[in-house]
Amino acid sequence: MNTQLLIQLxxxxxxxxxxxGVVAMSFVLIYKATQVVNFAQGELLLIGAWVCxxxxxxxxxxxxxxxxxxxxxxxxxxxxxxxxxxxxxxGEPIISVIMVTIALSTVFSALMKWIFGVNLQPFPxxxxxxxxxxxxxxxxxxxxxxxxxxxxxxxxxxxxxxxxKYGLAMRATAFNQQVAQSLGIxxxxxxxxxxxxxxxxxxxxxxxxAVVNGxxxxxxxxxxxxxxxxxxxxxxxxxxxxLGGIIIGLLENFAHFLDSEYLHWGNLYEIAPxxxxxxxxxxxxxxLFGTKDIERV
Amino acid sequence: MATQTLIPAGDFRTTYAADTTVFPTRTSRNAMIVGIIxxxxxxxxxNEYTLSLLIQIGxxxxxxxxxxxxxxxxxxxxxxxxxxxxxxxFTSAYLSNRFGIPVFFCIPLAGIVTAGVGLIFxxxxxxxxxxxxxxxxxxxxxxxxxxxxxxxxxxxxxVPASAEAFSIFGYSLRGDKKYFYVVLAYVIICYLLVTxxxxxxxxxxxxxxxxxxxxxxIMGINLTKYRTLSFGLAAFFAxxxxxxxxxxxxxxxxxxxxxxxxxxxxxMIIIGGIGSVAGTLMGTAFMVLLPESMEWLSVALRGSPxxxxxxxxxxxxxxxxxxxxxIIIVFLVFEPDGLAHRxxxxxxxxxxxxxxx
Numbered sequence: 001m002n003t004q005l006l007i008q009l010x011x012x013x014x015x016x017x018x019x020x021g022v023v024a025m026s027f028v029l030i031y032k033a034t035q036v037v038n039f040a041q042g043e044l045l046l047i048g049a050w051v052c053x054x055x056x057x058x059x060x061x062x063x064x065x066x067x068x069x070x071x072x073x074x075x076x077x078x079x080x081x082x083x084x085x086x087x088x089x090x091g092e093p094i095i096s097v098i099m100v101t102i103a104l105s106t107v108f109s110a111l112m113k114w115i116f117g118v119n120l121q122p123f124p125x126x127x128x129x130x131x132x133x134x135x136x137x138x139x140x141x142x143x144x145x146x147x148x149x150x151x152x153x154x155x156x157x158x159x160x161x162x163x164x165k166y167g168l169a170m171r172a173t174a175f176n177q178q179v180a181q182s183l184g185i186x187x188x189x190x191x192x193x194x195x196x197x198x199x200x201x202x203x204x205x206x207x208x209x210a211v212v213n214g215x216x217x218x219x220x221x222x223x224x225x226x227x228x229x230x231x232x233x234x235x236x237x238x239x240x241x242x243l244g245g246i247i248i249g250l251l252e253n254f255a256h257f258l259d260s261e262y263l264h265w266g267n268l269y270e271i272a273p274x275x276x277x278x279x280x281x282x283x284x285x286x287x288l289f290g291t292k293d294i295e296r297v
Numbered sequence: 298m299a300t301q302t303l304i305p306a307g308d309f310r311t312t313y314a315a316d317t318t319v320f321p322t323r324t325s326r327n328a329m330i331v332g333i334i335x336x337x338x339x340x341x342x343x344n345e346y347t348l349s350l351l352i353q354i355g356x357x358x359x360x361x362x363x364x365x366x367x368x369x370x371x372x373x374x375x376x377x378x379x380x381x382x383x384x385x386x387f388t389s390a391y392l393s394n395r396f397g398i399p400v401f402f403c404i405p406l407a408g409i410v411t412a413g414v415g416l417i418f419x420x421x422x423x424x425x426x427x428x429x430x431x432x433x434x435x436x437x438x439x440x441x442x443x444x445x446x447x448x449x450x451x452x453x454x455x456v457p458a459s460a461e462a463f464s465i466f467g468y469s470l471r472g473d474k475k476y477f478y479v480v481l482a483y484v485i486i487c488y489l490l491v492t493x494x495x496x497x498x499x500x501x502x503x504x505x506x507x508x509x510x511x512x513x514x515i516m517g518i519n520l521t522k523y524r525t526l527s528f529g530l531a532a533f534f535a536x537x538x539x540x541x542x543x544x545x546x547x548x549x550x551x552x553x554x555x556x557x558x559x560x561x562x563x564x565m566i567i568i569g570g571i572g573s574v575a576g577t578l579m580g581t582a583f584m585v586l587l588p589e590s591m592e593w594l595s596v597a598l599r600g601s602p603x604x605x606x607x608x609x610x611x612x613x614x615x616x617x618x619x620x621x622x623x624i625i626i627v628f629l630v631f632e633p634d635g636l637a638h639r640x641x642x643x644x645x646x647x648x649x650x651x652x653x654x
Contacts, residue, residue: 037428088630095374096629098431099567102376102560103629106622114615224439227432235428271443274436281421281433 002261009253015143017249018150022205023222024229024241025157026198032174032236033194036086037094039101041202042223043108048074048203049210049219050116056124063124067207071200078199079192087191105223113217120216142212149208153201154242161238166193174236228273232280234290243288248273317496336481340474348473350585355480356541358581359487361565362574363534368563369572370495371527372507374431377418377438378562381532383554384441385411385539387452390460390549400463400544404483407540408533414441415532419525438556445551457550460543476545483541484578487534492574494530503527507572557618564625569635576637583636587624588617 023041030038051073055066085104089097132139161167172180173190181187209219229248233240256269286292310316320326340348364378389407392398398406418437425433445452452458462471463479494500505513506523514520543549561584569580595613632639 037431085626085630092629092633094428095368095372095571096633098374098428099563100626100629102563103622103625106557106560107619107626110615110618110622114612114619224435227435231429231432265447267443267446271439274439274443277436278421278433278440281425281429281436285421285425285429 005261006257009257010250011139011143013250013253014246015146015249016252017246018147018154018242019205019209019245020222020225020229020249021242021245022150022153023202024226024233024245025154025238026201026205027226027230028233028235028238028241029157029201030194030198031230032238033170034082034086034191036089036097036101038198039098040105040108040223041198041226042220043105043112044074044078044199044202045206045209045222046112046215046217046220047077047108047206048199049206049215050112052203052207053121053123053210053215054116057121070203070207074199074203075196078196081199082192082195086195087188105220109217109220116215118217120214120218122214123210140212146208146212149204153204157201157238160197166190170194225273228277228280230287231277231285232287234287236291237287237289240287240289248276251276319492319496333485337478340477345473348477350589352473352477352480352545354578354582354585355484356538356545357562357565357585358484358538358578359541360535360538361562361569361581362487362491362577363531363538364562365566365569365572365574365577366491366494366503366534367527367531368566369570370500370503370507371524372510373524373527374428375434375528375531376431376556376559376563377434377436377441378531378535379554379556379558380438380441381411381415381535382539382542382558382562383445383549384414384532385536386460386543386549386554387445387458387539388536389540390458390543391451393461394459400461401465404537404540404544408537411536411539412529412533415535416525416529419528419532435556438559442555445554452549452551457548460547460549462547463544480541480545483537487537488574488578491534495574499523499526504572560625561621564621567625567635568628570637571635573635573637576635576640579636579640584621587620591617591620 023045026044027038027041030036030041048070052066052070055061055069056063061069081104085100086097089100132141132144159167161171169180169185170190170193172183172185173187177187180190205222206219209222213219225248226245229244230241231244232247233242233244252269252272255272259265259268280287320329339351343351360378360382363381364375367373367375385407388410389400389403392403392406392410393400418434421430421433462469463476495504502513502518502523503526505516505518506520506527510520565580565584566577567580568583569578570576591613628635
């Protein structure tokens with residue numbers, strides 16, 4: 001057994017998994033606050049990464065300036081999507097809302113391909129040192145950065161929900177919209193804020209992935225991997241989404257290990273999360289931490 | 298009650314027979330029969346290109362009809378329809394190549410096999426509903442696509458599988474002009490089947506599951522059975538459509554059964570009208586003609602300033618994708634009942650023409 005490879009892959013899985021966790025977290029945020037399943041989450045990553053890449057290469061903006069501009073742009077963009085497209089859909093059947101987000105993802109991915117092309121574009125180098133040696137393992141600096149950024153975003157999100165006033169308003173809205181409204185919370189602005197925060201957080205994840213792998217249309221695949229992660233953790237649990245993301249990331253890389261060492265089926269790591277998804281849906285559809293909703297007539 | 302030539306004002310229906318009738322008036326039935334007879338002459342009149350468009354409308358129309366059973370009549374969401382379409386195509390090619398079964402029998406057989414696969418992936422429907430089910434079908438899409446790439450004995454892997462031409466009693470129906478009649482026959486049979494399904498006991502049960510599943514269950518409708526059944530039926534029509542597609546192109550490659558095709562199928566029924574049998578065909582026609590008309594437009598605009606700004610020649614594929622997404626959004630926001638509803642409105646307007654309002 002190739003222990004070195006296994007450890008390398010598990011570290012990889014942890015890094016990718018925390019990124020999945022961050023994306024799943026922003027996905028769950030939208031679902032929890034506005035009851036919208038966002039099939040365009042991956043495209044939000046893509047847009048954030050492309051905008052940042054464009055600022056950095058075309059206008060030679062330094063990274064410490066380009067990143068905040070990207071985040072501000074994505075914040076406004078998130079609000080714009082909610083106000084222009086999803087606000088008229090409030091009260092429509094769930095299938096229409098899902099279809100709107102699917103259509104949005106088609107539009108955005110085609111738009112990005114049209115503007116920026118289909119080829120992989122390398123991201124400008126941000127770090128001077130390539131590798132760091134930790135306990136005898138060569139770890140790329142960008143991986144450490146990715147892990148640190150993901151953890152920082154999770155902590156930030158936890159702080160936001162537990163201690164800030166807006167976070168409280170959001171939790172109240174998620175719990176019961178009518179009661180929240182009667183307590184003076186503007187549900188409209190909470191909805192818009194949920195989209196804005198989700199878009200911003202996704203953009204950070206998108207930039208991180210872009211720094212590691214470069215920017216291409218394939219980045220939106222992260223939006224599809226969100227589903228196994230979010231379902232495993234429970235669709236309405238922010239913490240569960242993070243855990244689900246890490247588990248899916250580890251599972252993916254473990255499948256890759258099994259595949260390359262023993263099975264030799266090829267591409268197993270791409271499809272393993274979806275088998276996991278089906279199994280979870282069959283045995284425990286509400287996930288690890290999701291609330292089992294009670295139906296009343 | 299004798300069939301009338303015009304619907305009376307107020308549209309009273311006093312019997313169940315009148316309520317479930319396919320054609321409300323004698324005129325509408327005669328118009329349909331005349332229409333079918335007229336379209337039989339299409340291969341003699343139209344050129345190959347127009348015929349190929351009509352054939353595509355027919356093939357995709359059958360598959361979209363299956364999707365409309367799940368989405369429109371049972372109220373479940375399926376994002377994996379293209380995978381079943383592809384499965385039908387591969388199954389039919391496999392059956393005719395491997396076992397030498399005549400293509401005539403392969404097409405319905407492919408439908409039945411695909412229905413079996415649909416039932417397997419419909420099993421989560423026993424416990425899930427709404428968006429959980431949508432996500433399950435999304436997983437089905439990826440798993441089936443992976444299977445197509447993996448199972449070389451079945452699909453030929455990276456080499457496209459070949460499919461024989463359609464033949465009946467040793468008489469080969471090769472080419473658009475002859476194949477048109479095969480597709481036409483299947484379209485008529487499938488649309489008649491589904492129209493009658495909706496009038497039957499099972500069809501009403503499906504609609505009841507859509508409208509309020511708890512009430513349906515209380516009235517004695519077996520939710521699990523009908524949800525799974527609707528997936529099986531949808532996969533059956535997807536399989537038949539896919540088989541027709543395989544024998545039309547006579548080659549089945551791994552491409553074209555991805556999630557983007559599934560989204561196009563969803564767009565077809567949304568544009569046509571969710572839960573409308575006739576609307577499905579309208580929506581399919583719209584979605585088949587949309588990329589073609591964009592192609593014509595780009596040819597017409599070649600060399601003009603718009604062309605140089607947009608770079609139409611190289612980017613037409615992306616513009617097409619965007620148009621599909623935008624059309625879905627526009628229809629969902631402004632015309633959620635689809636073209637079928639618009640058609641009814643137009644008919645209602647002309648009925649009282651000079652004196653409407």
